[in-house]
Amino acid sequence: MGADFESAPARRPLQRLPDTLISKIAAGEVIERPSSVVKELVENALDAGASRLEVDLTNGGKDLIVVTDDGSGIAGEEAILAVERHATSKIGSFEDLLEVATLGFRGEALSSIAAVSKCELLTAQSPGEGHRLLVEGGKVAIDEPVSRPRGTTVTVESLFYNVPARKQFLKRPATELRHATTVVQGYALARPDVTFVLRHAPDGASPLREVLRAQATGIDSAGRLERIAQLFGPDLANHLIPLPEARRRQGVDGFVGDRETSRGRRQFVFVNGRLLRDRAVLAIYYKAVRDLMKGDPAPALFLFLDVPPESVDVNVHPQKAEVRFRDAAILGRIGSALRKGLEAAKGEEPAPLRELGGPVAPPAWTGAGQVRETGRAVSWRRAGAAGEGHSEEGDPAPEAPAWAAELAARYGGAQPGPAGKLAEVAYRPQPSSPVPLSGKGRESLRLIGQYKGTMILLEGPESLLVVDQHVAHERILYERFRLSLAEQESRSQTLLMPRVLELSVAENAALAECSAGLARCGYSVSSLSGGSAAITAIPAVLPDAEAESLVLRIATRVAGGDELPSEEEALAEYLLTQLAASRACRAAVKMHEALSAEKMESLIGELFACEHPYTCPHGRPVVLELTDRDLERRFKRR
Incomplete structure (x- = not known):
């Protein structure tokens, strides 16, 4: 034991860390990848009252991120404070922290971004009277007045250029684009009263291509349903059932899907305009599904909670991805609303608030699994x-x-x-x-x-x-x-008529990310305008309809957060495994x-x-x- 102590390195004396190192450490808690930058800048824009928000990415955001809004802007004399740590206009006392009504409040976003990138801030509160800041690695290089329209543009270049250990952990551009798309899609769902545009270019020499466009609708239930249709397609919107009107008056609004929407991770929870992966709320939903849906997969859920700011604690997670409800009665109201919605989904045709994309399609599900008596034994027949x-x-x-x-x-x-x-x-x-x-x-x-x-x-x-x-x-x-899939790998059959898939923008990005691996499995999939995709070839071993449903499930899983292997061979192996597992689950x-x-x-x-x-x-x-x-x-x- 003594030898171990003797070989231990000499203890360093206590010392204050340099400000640049402190900023990089703090940035590591807030900024993990390009989508983290997009999230922070989108939240700032929404807090500034923006009615239009544009996000432009190059190389998945690894090279360049530009976020432009038409919000209130920042006064010229305050611009320098915007890139300093813990400088904010959103709270001023501990009491303010207990009832935060904005998406951001810690004053860490711009300072964290500027610490690990080359960041330019252009802002103006009035047309023509703007200000420009250029910050490199946390140090201000340019601070000058400029002429520009009202609003703010933040340009983030060379993310993690000064933190190579973090930069090497970034994924392929397609993966980073998918994460950024998921973020923009989430806030577009949360704020249907705001227009969102997302564009992407593979490199600086290529033109920007539109990935997402969602025109402003309204913040009421009808507007939310229309925004869902913009992002996920009218077919999904026509299979959604609104939560009870009585609960809507208590701040619990949203939609539950019928059985046609049971396609994996399409459950979204928003609290006061903030997209969350709230375990407590999702646990209530999944329990209700188990109790009421007889083993069916969980249908789609779009839940919008509007509660008093003082009844929810948003300061419990570094990235504000979780909240804590101070009032347990809120969870009771949520559970009651979800159960009523699921009960309606079991036996009624959906009644959308607005006709979207033609007439409402009736549910394809016709009842529970049936059995057929043959003497004393029951035949081996699956239905439902x-x-x-x-x-x-x-x-x-x-x-x-x-x-x-x-x-x-x-x-x-x-x-x-x-x-x-x-x-x-x-x-x-x-x-x-x-x-x-x-x-x-x-x-x-x-x-x-x-x-x-x-x-x-x-x-x-x-x-x-x-x-x-x-x-x-x-x-x-x-x-x-x-x-069977492994033996038939890369063998495909061309479809006489392409199968068109209606996807959300995040699912479309996920499918693009998987395209090389899917090709190794025998698929040929191409993106179409408006968030759709077309399957022109499928693995020879799979029936047409089954091949289509498996691709949909993979797109949903990846859009829901599954990390994909970076190597093409490993990606193909992952997809083969997912295809086999998904097919087995459905056929068992x-x-x-x-x-x-x-x-x-x-x-x-x-x-x-x-x-x-x-x-x-x-x-x-x-x-x-x-x-x-x-x-x-x-x-x-x-």
């Missing part, structure tokens, strides 16, 4: 909405159960892979007849039966095994589909589906023949074990 077992989304995947290795040795099958990681697998051919439970390694397993059409119960020599029939079948299908036997004894035996036999039988493709457990010791302890026999 695809994906009705559990969603591909959900809580983070748990670790593989600690007893899984022992279970594998006892009953056969491979060792469990790491949770959440979709390992390369080899599917063993599906037998032509059911595999009996008495196969090698499973001699001691006896089928007990099925519990509530959901779980298969097995008796082992020293335990009771509970198998989730949906995730078990999902694992079997995943390994089959994964191998559903919850509450009665199975005959022969089908259950076949399912269990195929499961134990899998490479990784103890977790589904999303990392959730397939088999749970209750040992004799566990049961005796529950009955207090031990």
Whole structure:
């Protein structure tokens, strides 16, 4: 122990850090990537009362970011303060902090941006009477009056040029553009009364191409619905159901989608105009979905909360991505509104506030999964909405159960892979007849039966095994589909008629980011104007409709925050894995589906023949074990 102390480096004396280093450290908490810059500047523009906001990016924002607004501007004598830390006009006392009504309030945005870039600020409160600041690495290089229109333009060049360790962690331009698009889309949803324009150029020599344009509508429910149609297309808007009028008067407004909108991560929560990933609110929504939707994936949600500023604490996250509600009654009102909206979505045709893009399409879902009696057994037939077992989304995947290795040795099958990681697998051919439970390694397993059409119960020599029939079948299908896709990789079939996809602008950016990997999988996808995309070729192994739905799901997942591998080969591998997992989830036997004894035996036999039988493709457990010791302890026999 003494030797360790002797070899320790000499302790440095306490000292004050230089201001430049302090600024870079502070900037690291606020500015992570180009989209962070866009977020801070958009918030400043909205706080300044802008009615029009333009964002121009070059090379995904890695080279250049320009944000222009027509807001109130900054007085010339105050411009120098705007790039200093903790200088703000939005709060002046601790009491102000308790009831913040603006998006920004800490006075860190411009100073943090200027500390890690070459930043130019052009601003004017009155036409012709403007001011210009040029700041490089936190140091003011130019401070002069200029003539310009009312409003503010901030130009950010060479982000992280003086922090190379941060710069090397930036992703491909397509990835950075997708993140920036998601930010602009979020604030465009929050503020339908403001016009938003986003343009992008791959390099300084190329012209800017319009990525997003959303004309101002209104801040009421009708205006919000029209803004959703602008960003996501009229088809989605026509499948949205407004939340109850009574809750709208209590500050809870928004829309819940019908089953046609259950496409992954399309849940948006806004509190006083601020886009959040609020865990408490989303937990309430997902619980309501589980209670009311019988295992269906979560429908789209656009929730707008307008609450007194003093009832919500926005100063709990460095990037203001989360809030804390001081009044628990707000969550109760939210839960009630969401449940009523979901109940309406279950049994009623959507009634949009404004006709968008033609007549409202009726829901395609026609009822719960049906079963067909054939004597004492129930036939193996699936009906109802695809994906009705559990969603591909959900809580983070748990670790593989600690007893899984022992279970594998006892009953056969491979060792469990790491949770959440979709390992390369080899599917063993599906037998032509059911595999009996008495196969090698499973001699001691006896089928007990099925519990509530959901779980298969097995008796082992020293335990009771509970198998989730949906995730078990999902694992079997995943390994089959994964191998099939890998063998057919890059083989495609050209469609006679292109399939046009209606996407949000963020999903369109996500699809563009995936284009090279999708081509390796056999797809040919191209962007169209207005946020749409066209599929002209699909993998030869996939049916047309299924190939289309899988692309939609991938676009939604990536737009929702999935990080993509930067290497093309790794990207193709990721997409193959996602395609197989998504297809397996939709095709697997559903919850509450009665199975005959022969089908259950076949399912269990195929499961134990899998490479990784103890977790589904999303990392959730397939088999749970209750040992004799566990049961005796529950009955207090031990």
